[in-house]
Amino acid sequence: MNMRTLGRWSGAVTAVVTALTLTSCGLNEGQDASKPAGGDSSTTLRIGTTTDVANFNPLQSLSKTDNWILNAMYPHLLRIDGDAKKVPELASKYTHEDGGKSVVFTLRDDFVWSDGTPVTSADVKYSAETIMKNKLGNVAAKLTWVEGIEAPDATTVVFKLSRPYAPFAEGVGFWMSIVPKHIFEKAGDITKFANNSDWVGAGAYILKSATPGQRYVMTRNDKYPYAPAGGAAVDTVEYRLYPDVNTMQLALRNGDIDLMGTPVPASAIASFSGDEKIKLQEVGSLGFAHITYNVTNEHLARPKVRQALSMVVDTKSIISTVLQGEGSPMTGPISPIFAEYDNAELQPYPFDPAAARKLLEEDGYADKNGDGKLDGLSFEMVCDQSNPNLTRVAQVVREDAAKAGVELVASCVERNTFLSRTKSGDYDLDVSQWAVFDNPMDQLRSTYLSSNPGGINYNLVKDPKLDKLIDEAAVTTDHDKFAGKIKDLDAYVHEQALLTPLYVEKIQFAYNAGKFTGFQPSPSDLLGMVTGYSLSQVRPVG
Amino acid sequence: MAEFIARRAMRAILTIWIAVTVTFFLLRLLPGDPTLLVVEGDMTPEMQQALREQYGLDKPMLTQYWLYLTELARGNLGTSFRQLQPVTDIIVSRLPWTALLAGSAFVLTIVLGIPLGVYAAAHRGKRVDRVVQMFGITGHALFVPSIGILLLVVAGSWLGWFPIGGAIDPDTRGADAYVSLLHHLALPLLSLVVVQLGPYALTLRTNMLEVLGEDYIKSARGRGLSPQRTLWRHALRNAFLPALTLMGLQLGTLVGGAVLTETVFAYPGVGRLIYEAVGQLDYPLLQGAFIMLAITVVVANLITDVISMLLNPRIRA
Numbered sequence: 068m069n070m071r072t073l074g075r076w077s078g079a080v081t082a083v084v085t086a087l088t089l090t091s092c093g094l095n096e097g098q099d100a101s102k103p104a105g106g107d108s109s110t111t112l113r114i115g116t117t118t119d120v121a122n123f124n125p126l127q128s129l130s131k132t133d134n135w136i137l138n139a140m141y142p143h144l145l146r147i148d149g150d151a152k153k154v155p156e157l158a159s160k161y162t163h164e165d166g167g168k169s170v171v172f173t174l175r176d177d178f179v180w181s182d183g184t185p186v187t188s189a190d191v192k193y194s195a196e197t198i199m200k201n202k203l204g205n206v207a208a209k210l211t212w213v214e215g216i217e218a219p220d221a222t223t224v225v226f227k228l229s230r231p232y233a234p235f236a237e238g239v240g241f242w243m244s245i246v247p248k249h250i251f252e253k254a255g256d257i258t259k260f261a262n263n264s265d266w267v268g269a270g271a272y273i274l275k276s277a278t279p280g281q282r283y284v285m286t287r288n289d290k291y292p293y294a295p296a297g298g299a300a301v302d303t304v305e306y307r308l309y310p311d312v313n314t315m316q317l318a319l320r321n322g323d324i325d326l327m328g329t330p331v332p333a334s335a336i337a338s339f340s341g342d343e344k345i346k347l348q349e350v351g352s353l354g355f356a357h358i359t360y361n362v363t364n365e366h367l368a369r370p371k372v373r374q375a376l377s378m379v380v381d382t383k384s385i386i387s388t389v390l391q392g393e394g395s396p397m398t399g400p401i402s403p404i405f406a407e408y409d410n411a412e413l414q415p416y417p418f419d420p421a422a423a424r425k426l427l428e429e430d431g432y433a434d435k436n437g438d439g440k441l442d443g444l445s446f447e448m449v450c451d452q453s454n455p456n457l458t459r460v461a462q463v464v465r466e467d468a469a470k471a472g473v474e475l476v477a478s479c480v481e482r483n484t485f486l487s488r489t490k491s492g493d494y495d496l497d498v499s500q501w502a503v504f505d506n507p508m509d510q511l512r513s514t515y516l517s518s519n520p521g522g523i524n525y526n527l528v529k530d531p532k533l534d535k536l537i538d539e540a541a542v543t544t545d546h547d548k549f550a551g552k553i554k555d556l557d558a559y560v561h562e563q564a565l566l567t568p569l570y571v572e573k574i575q576f577a578y579n580a581g582k583f584t585g586f587q588p589s590p591s592d593l594l595g596m597v598t599g600y601s602l603s604q605v606r607p608v609g
Numbered sequence: 610m611a612e613f614i615a616r617r618a619m620r621a622i623l624t625i626w627i628a629v630t631v632t633f634f635l636l637r638l639l640p641g642d643p644t645l646l647v648v649e650g651d652m653t654p655e656m657q658q659a660l661r662e663q664y665g666l667d668k669p670m671l672t673q674y675w676l677y678l679t680e681l682a683r684g685n686l687g688t689s690f691r692q693l694q695p696v697t698d699i700i701v702s703r704l705p706w707t708a709l710l711a712g713s714a715f716v717l718t719i720v721l722g723i724p725l726g727v728y729a730a731a732h733r734g735k736r737v738d739r740v741v742q743m744f745g746i747t748g749h750a751l752f753v754p755s756i757g758i759l760l761l762v763v764a765g766s767w768l769g770w771f772p773i774g775g776a777i778d779p780d781t782r783g784a785d786a787y788v789s790l791l792h793h794l795a796l797p798l799l800s801l802v803v804v805q806l807g808p809y810a811l812t813l814r815t816n817m818l819e820v821l822g823e824d825y826i827k828s829a830r831g832r833g834l835s836p837q838r839t840l841w842r843h844a845l846r847n848a849f850l851p852a853l854t855l856m857g858l859q860l861g862t863l864v865g866g867a868v869l870t871e872t873v874f875a876y877p878g879v880g881r882l883i884y885e886a887v888g889q890l891d892y893p894l895l896q897g898a899f900i901m902l903a904i905t906v907v908v909a910n911l912i913t914d915v916i917s918m919l920l921n922p923r924i925r926a
Binding site for chain 2: 305482
């Protein structure tokens with residue numbers, strides 16, 4: 068074989084491979100379905116997202132893109148409004164009976180599955196029982212005390228609990244997707260049910276086609292009861308994939324998409340200021356950044372050490388430098404968005420390294436060898452390096468702690484390692500961020516109860532007094548008394564300095580205000596601008 | 610020749626088995642627990658255990674390994690932890706895009722790299738040679754995502770010549786769809802070629818310079834063969850052999866490089882699949898993707914070995 072022959076063969080092979088590749092790429096994949104339902108005059112809203120849908124089964128999917136698409140397709144008993152309050156969606160109301168041991172949801176009668184079957188209490192009962200039976204997702208933990216579920220008529224569902232739990236209705240109502248029983252019960256083993264075609268939903272939009280790696284196309288559900296009179300103005304919602312958020316920003320500027328589904332990073336907010344057509348929409352946050360202390364460490368078990376460490380955290384400086392002003396401070400463990408539960412009387416620990424050192428010396432610590440460090444006070448501070456803000460916070464806190472005689476060694480590691488280490492208690496201090504807590508009771512119970520029911524008591528705290536306060540609050544179904552008990556808990560955790568809150572980061576979404584308006588945002592980036600309810604209210608400009 | 614190919618094929622199978630084994634255990638040595646990444650927030654120990662059982666992670670590691678090998682021998686790569694779909698289906702749906710991107714980059718690199726390398730060697734020390742050398746060194750130093758963002762900002766956003774990410778415009782049909790496909794392919798392809806082309810041309814140039822100093826080339830010239838014929842028919846044939854081996858290895862590098870390119874350009878290939886699966890510790894999907902990469906490299910090397918043998922029968926020995 069000579070070079071010329073080889074060249075001919077290479078050319079022929081290349082041509083064949085290219086032709087096959089082009090063909091197998093499926094140039095028309097998903098195209099028919101992505102054509103707007105109403106023809107050329109219909110309206111399509113294009114949303115950028117960073118990840119594919121990992122799992123189309125709403126009973127066990129939890130990634131953000133899953134949430135966005137599935138939230139728009141499957142109804143929930145309650146939804147969250149812009150002020151983090153739970154408001155009716157499929158359920159028109161709920162009541163507590165039998166001293167809080169029965170929670171009764173009354174359903175609307177005008178929700179209909181897209182195949183024409185009415186949504187009834189049987190669907191709710193089936194969804195909850197399937198989750199309990201198969202221990203699916205985080206909703207299973209919220210159904211822990213359920214002893215039985217009754218559906219006495221088509222619009223009533225009764226959850227019988229082994230003990231009252233004040234935020235039960237809110238937790239289950241907000242988190243649990245309701246699926247069509249008549250479809251899902253035919254699927255066999257639900258843990259293996261991918262639900263990746265022929266979708267039947269009852270939310271504002273129904274998925275029509277999915278082209279992994281490229282786009283997900285949803286079309287309007289004309290039977291969605293919360294749509295404005297005459298139906299939602301947006302006929303088609305198309306999610307487009309941009310794994311790199313910088314590329315997504317360029318796509319928004321270029322007009323390739325109309326909304327960034329993911330929040331704009333603080334460092335990129337200024338870059339949108341000169342663009343008149345792009346508007347930034349701020350939403351509340353259901354999470355916050357904080358420092359957690361591992362109280363199994365003999366020094367960190369002492370409240371004064373934790374209080375002193377809280378005094379070396381300059382939150383104002385962190386917000387102005389690390390977050391470039393795109394955040395706000397908070398005091399105590401309850402996010403300010405839960406205004407009725409946040410104890411406004413709490414005073415933050417002052418930033419004062421000298422006073423912190425004095426407090427530690429009063430507690431018996433001394434610098435015997437004269438190296439400027441208090442003996443025994445050397446801690447490893449772990450953080451998740453995928454969050455650049457927290458990596459920088461760790462550096463700032465380390466420098467300020469040194470002024471108080473405390474040595475902090477920052478170990479910022481990749482996310483999986485970070486999760487593994489914090490989960491197993493292999494750390495001293497942990498700089499991290501709670502992403503979403505939709506109610507303070509779940510948060511306090513999960514993070515501080517000694518039995519560690521949710522597996523996220525990263526402090527590893529075992530405090531009988533704290534346990535008692537949590538247990539008492541959890542069974543208080545009278546709203547005002549319940550709020551009072553949460554405020555007491557807020558004060559106790561703050562006084563004990565079990566965590567040092569750092570900031571509540573502003574969450575801002577960018578969209579093309581020259582083309583669309585009317586979004587109804589929810590707090591947090593979990594759902595943000597793209598709940599089914601929000602999308603159904605969007606309308607074109609002009 | 611049949612014996613040569615059989616020997617090489619056996620070696621390829623052994624290499625793939627080693628790659629499968631290393632990948633299997635390496636992934637499980639990674640810090641973190643895939644079940645922790647499924648649920649953020651509340652997850653009782655019972656739920657975590659249920660997930661472990663669902664994923665098959667409750668069994669001893671050697672048992673998991675044996676089960677995996679058994680299924681692999683049947684052509685079953687398992688089911689994705691997160692997507693609950695067969696790994697083979699997921700990879701096959703993405704493979705054509707990576708094949709198109711990496712394959713095009715491979716072909717372009719060779720088609721442009723060979724003449725560039727030969728031309729630079731033939732004009733040693735002249736301007737064109739210096740440019741090729743500079744291009745080669747720059748290619749080594751460049752980082753694919755940086756070039757990608759630069760191309761997106763300049764050619765996509767400022768000039769508006771190319772789309773910002775994606776693989777095809779969904780509203781196009783027929784011939785327009787092919788145009789749209791090439792339009793979307795241009796920037797990711799360019800960013801890969803820019804990185805690969807220079808070093809490849811430089812390698813070929815070095816090989817050519819060595820060959821051009823050999824006695825048989827001088828002899829050919831002495832016998833009156835034209836400089837062009839000497840260069841392209843005699844010198845290149847011998848300089849091409851080491852470059853051919855490099856081509857096999859380069860294909861693996863290209864497919865690996867696609868991870869970053871596909872992420873920046875929102876291109877829907879296997880590279881991006883790997884990027885997402887790493888974050889989710891989706892072992893079956895990662896194993897499947899890595900095995901696919903290993904097979905690509907091994908098969909490419911097998912092919913280059915065979916071509917080398919055809920070009921140079923002394924290798925058969």
